[in-house]
Amino acid sequence: MLKKEKKKKEIETEKKTSKKRRNHTIEWEKLDNTANLFPAIATQNMTNVYRISVTLKEEIQGAVLQLALDKVLERFDTFRVRMRKGIFWYYFETNTKPAPTVYRENDYPCRYIEPYENNNYLFRVTYYKKRINLEVFHVLADGMGGMNFLREITYQYLRLIHKEISNDREEYFSDDTSLNTEDSYLKNFRKSHKKSYRTQKAIHLKGEKTSGGELSVIHGFMDRNQIKEVCKKYDASVNEYLTAVFTYSIYMEYLHGQPAKRPIVICIPVNLRPYFDSMTTRNFFAMVSASFLPEQENMTLDEVVRIVKESLRSQINKEHLEEIFSYNVSNQKNILLRSVPIFIKAIAMRLVYISSARASTSTITNLGKIAIDEKYQKYIAHFTAMISRSAGQIMKGAVCSYQDVLSFTFTSALKDLSVERCFFRTLAKDGIKVAVETNLE
Numbered sequence: 273m274l275k276k277e278k279k280k281k282e283i284e285t286e287k288k289t290s291k292k293r294r295n296h297t298i299e300w301e302k303l304d305n306t307a308n309l310f311p312a313i314a315t316q317n318m319t320n321v322y323r324i325s326v327t328l329k330e331e332i333q334g335a336v337l338q339l340a341l342d343k344v345l346e347r348f349d350t351f352r353v354r355m356r357k358g359i360f361w362y363y364f365e366t367n368t369k370p371a372p373t374v375y376r377e378n379d380y381p382c383r384y385i386e387p388y389e390n391n392n393y394l395f396r397v398t399y400y401k402k403r404i405n406l407e408v409f410h411v412l413a414d415g416m417g418g419m420n421f422l423r424e425i426t427y428q429y430l431r432l433i434h435k436e437i438s439n440d441r442e443e444y445f446s447d448d449t450s451l452n453t454e455d456s457y458l459k460n461f462r463k464s465h466k467k468s469y470r471t472q473k474a475i476h477l478k479g480e481k482t483s484g485g486e487l488s489v490i491h492g493f494m495d496r497n498q499i500k501e502v503c504k505k506y507d508a509s510v511n512e513y514l515t516a517v518f519t520y521s522i523y524m525e526y527l528h529g530q531p532a533k534r535p536i537v538i539c540i541p542v543n544l545r546p547y548f549d550s551m552t553t554r555n556f557f558a559m560v561s562a563s564f565l566p567e568q569e570n571m572t573l574d575e576v577v578r579i580v581k582e583s584l585r586s587q588i589n590k591e592h593l594e595e596i597f598s599y600n601v602s603n604q605k606n607i608l609l610r611s612v613p614i615f616i617k618a619i620a621m622r623l624v625y626i627s628s629a630r631a632s633t634s635t636i637t638n639l640g641k642i643a644i645d646e647k648y649q650k651y652i653a654h655f656t657a658m659i660s661r662s663a664g665q666i667m668k669g670a671v672c673s674y675q676d677v678l679s680f681t682f683t684s685a686l687k688d689l690s691v692e693r694c695f696f697r698t699l700a701k702d703g704i705k706v707a708v709e710t711n712l713e
Contacts, residue, residue, distance in 0.1 A: 301353070301364045303411060305457035305601050306555040310411040311355065311362050312618040313625050317485045319384040319660045320410045324422050324639070324672075325403050327653045332399040333433065338374040340429035341397050344421070345371045347445070350413060350453055350553045351421050354392035360614055362411075367392055374398065377405060380486040380711070382660035382683065385409050397425065402653070404429070410555070415639045415657065416543055417553035420449050423644070430651050437647050446645055456550040461601040462594055474537040474563075474633045476664050477526060480687045487683045490692050491656055491709040494699065496641075496678040502702045506577045511638050511671070512562075514680060515540065516580040518636060518669055519564045520573050521694035527566060535565040539635040539665075540584065544597070547590045558596040560587040561632065573698065629663035639672040649675070658683045667691065 314320045345352055353364040369391040377400040385396060385407065394409040395418075406422040413421070424445055431438045445451070482488060503513045519536050523529060527536075541557045550556055562580045587593075604610070612620075642655050654677045657670040667684040682692045689712075696706050 298368070299366045300356070301453060302455065303355075303362050303364065304455040304552075304554040304556070305597065305604055306414075306557070307411045308361060308604065309621055309625065310409065311357075312621040313663070314384070314409070314411075316384045318662050319382055320662070321382045321385055321407050322410060322415060322418065322637075322659045322670075323381050323405055323407045323657065324415065324418050325405045325656045325658075326422060326426050327403045327655070328426075328430075328651055329402065329653050330433075330651070331402055332404060332429075334374055334376060334399060336432050337397065337399055337404065337425075337429055338371075340425050340432055341374055342371050344424045344428050348421060348424065348451070350417060350451060351393070351395055353394070353412070354387065355394060355411065357614065360610060360612070360617070362614070369393075372396055376400060377403075381405070381489060381658060382407060382487060395421075413553055414541070414543075414555045414557050415637060416545065417555070419639060419642065420553055423642075424449055426652070427645070427648055430648055434651070448643055448645070450551040450553055452551045453554055454550075454552050455554065456544065456548060456552045456556040457597050457601050460544075460548045460550070460594065460597075461605070462598045463602065473534055473630045474664075475522070475526070475532060475534045476633060477522070477666050477686065477691070481666070481685050482687060485685070487658075487661065487685060488687075488689070489658060489711045490682040490684075490689070492680045492682075492696055492699070493654065493707045493709070494678050494680070494704050496673050496676050499678055499699075499704050502704055505702075506574070506581075508577055508581055510678070511540065511636075512581050512584055513577065514638075514669070514671060515562050515584070515636055516573070516577040517695055517698050518634070518691075519562065519580055520576040521691045521698060522633065523564070523566050523571065523576065525690040525694045529570045530566070531569055532566050535563045535633075537564075537631060537633045538562045538580075539632050541635070541637050542588055542593060543640075544593060547593060558593045560584060560593075560596070626663060629665070632664055634665050634668055635659065635662075636669040636671065639670070642672055642674045644674065653677075654679060656681050661685050 310320045352367055354367040356363050356365050372390045372393045374397045377398040385394060394412045396407045398405045406418060408418045499510060503510055506513055515538050519538055522536050539559050539561050541559055544556045544558055562583045564576060564579050637659055639657050644652060655672050655674045656679045657672045658681045659668045659670050666686055670681045672679055699706055
């Protein structure tokens with residue numbers, strides 16, 4: 273109870289601070305430690321844009337959604353910024369322009385966000401039938417920060433549509449929504465000198481690509497309780513199990529169940545907030561990786577699950593996670609490096625990123641169970657998430673759950689769908705019923 277009361281007080285303080293900040297015309301803020309990387313590596317094809325979507329039980333009205341965004345953005349300082357280029361670093365500056373235009377989705381997801389075509393904002397909001405999409409350039413926030421924003425837009429939209437759930441507290445955000453913008457990396461930094469990324473080359477998926485940088489999208493919807501029962505059989509968490517099934521699918525379909533000299537390495541972003549008592553809406557995660565080296569042919573799913581579990585459990589602890597991000601922060605705090613001009617820093621960061629990317633096959637991100645205030649729940653069907661391709665990672669997965677529905681979404685620039693098919697068939701063999709949706713014709 274004490275912790276809950278403390279959280280409520282912090283939220284109220286943040287709201288008061290936000291109100292004061294809106295009385296100033298322009299304010300600026302440093303990018304968090306992870307965010308410094310994204311402007312250096314983002315391109316038209318490697319966009320570093322992620323999407324979180326909420327599907328309602330009714331058709332979306334575009335004009336009302338625009339009004340909802342306008343109302344929320346006015347009070348949501350975290351997203352009401354533009355990015356500026358300084359001599360040594362990029363930084364955020366208050367964006368005084370109108371909110372970006374909400375429009376009906378008409379293109380493939382996770383496209384590059386061109387600031388000059390978007391009122392200099394680093395996100396976009398679109399809709400399609402019953403679905404609201406929020407796409408965010410990762411420099412702005414991670415998935416938890418993005419979910420905060422989407423949740424408040426959805427609440428505001430539903431209040432405008434359904435007057436029966438309106439109230440006198442509309443100017444306040446939900447108690448689950450934080451407006452904290454601290455750099456939790458710097459706050460929790462501890463001196464470290466250990467390298468935090470791999471350089472051993474991993475298996476990379478290759479094949480005929482989709483045209484024009486388009487992403488194929490496949491959603492798999494399943495019963496959350498059903499998948500948890502299957503996980504008990506393997507003594508694995510949902511994240512460990514899904515990562516293992518993805519790894520197994522690559523092993524069976526891409527390597528055809530044969531031994532390999534290089535490992536299949538799946539990166540897992542770990543939300544650091546619970547480990548360091550943080551409420552920041554900026555980026556605050558660390559990357560760990562599940563590594564599987566197929567030393568024999570036709571290894572079973574049980575064997576892959578065991579190896580993936582051991583790999584992840586050895587890394588996901590507070591001490592190791594602190595070590596990972598502290599290494600990166602130590603470079604940012606280095607006095608000599610801080611004085612290097614930004615264009616040189618950008619070249620160096622790209623080279624380090626490319627070296628690190630060689631050691632990864634793919635990524636699975638898990639937003640966990642999404643909490644929605646009770647009075648809005650009956651209007652919402654489900655949530656989905658997806659992430660864009662990146663260097664060396666042409667296929668990725670994203671997980672989230674709402675009430676009893678868990679979604680796993682593949683995004684891929686490959687025409688070959690054999691890995692995705694194997695993934696869902698493997699779930700079906702374990703007794704998990706999956707409903708599949710796709711943007712493919």
